[in-house]
Amino acid sequence: MPAEARPWANLRMQIAYRSKRLNTGHMIEADQRFGRRDAIGPHGVMLFFVSDAPGEPHGYKLHTAYRLWPQSPDSDNLSGLLSDLTAVAADNIATIGGRWSPLGPKGSMVNGGDMTLPAGATYVGVGVSTLDSDRGGWYQVARSVREAAAMGRNLSGFDLKGQCWALLTDGTALHIDRDPHARLGVTGIRCNKDLDVDQFTYFRPDEDLIERGDDATHAVWQQLAALHHTLAAHLLARRPA
Template structure:
């Protein structure tokens, strides 16, 4: 598939919505059945849909436990799950085996990439931020996306203390940059593709890439 500027824009909008809803549910449940600070999205391209409606997603949020605390380890575990699933079950489908919410999509939908939302941000980790927040509107969020064409997107969504601003860093030049507004600015950042091991996001990108590779390969051989 050809990943268009419109599709990347739809991915950003979907992750923003996912991030806001995840923050809301995490805030409401912080003292009862708490959620992990991370959620995962699988992106699919629906070829029969209109240009601005081709994105489909399967998403998952997690209950808080030791395995879901570290985002890189969570992604590593999902990659292992996907690899085992494709190796042992001819009917394995990550949309049903690895997600708890799935958009309607046709059998022709094509896997398009991986997304992540997290409440661990440069403003503080979830455990720290929730103690100082007044309500869910105070909670910032961070999102990652890696698409099958190699596009990397890093999205920072501010809370009220950050004036609800949102920045989008993209590893390739993208036409969405011309639509930037004071509350959402796109920026070309090719350095995303050169992240090194001393960067705290390195293992997030690494295991997103591996999970995406496994699902892409598995879906093509079924």
């Protein structure tokens, strides 16, 4: 792989594994609060930034801020949630102007993670964490855990799957299928660009990743792209020349 392409390949993998960890934490927290008044919704949004870090292998450090929502009818609809968040971002840009950051302090879009960034940190992408999976929607699978426990079966939130989507400023699209029971070596990571820093290929089996899937998946990609383009146009325009 050409030297100039290696940092991006490394960043894609870092973001994929960071997303997996955040999705796991999202799952555990939602499972612990399931059925309570402070229950967490099944969807969250992640914002990715990098800062210069000469001591790191590729010269940068990844920072991730995220937002989770309380359980409600509005936060149960992922496509609608992303659409609403894009509208909020556009309104903040229009009213606050060039000073607005999705990390706040005014008009913050996040409530967890790296909410304070080093000077000069750069926006590189946005992602989604969801507890819905090919095993069913979150509420269905959460109830199945409790039914299994009532029947004496050893099953917990740690056994449940989750998934993530991400779009990056270099055109990367990522889909991460987090399966705690996946076979050794099966990462569940699909990407339209190279992930291996030691290998460059012209054949990428997931190059058409965004075009795949059902209508609900297409809607997620579409709304995530709208949010990503809104944030990128604003945040990258603020960078010094």
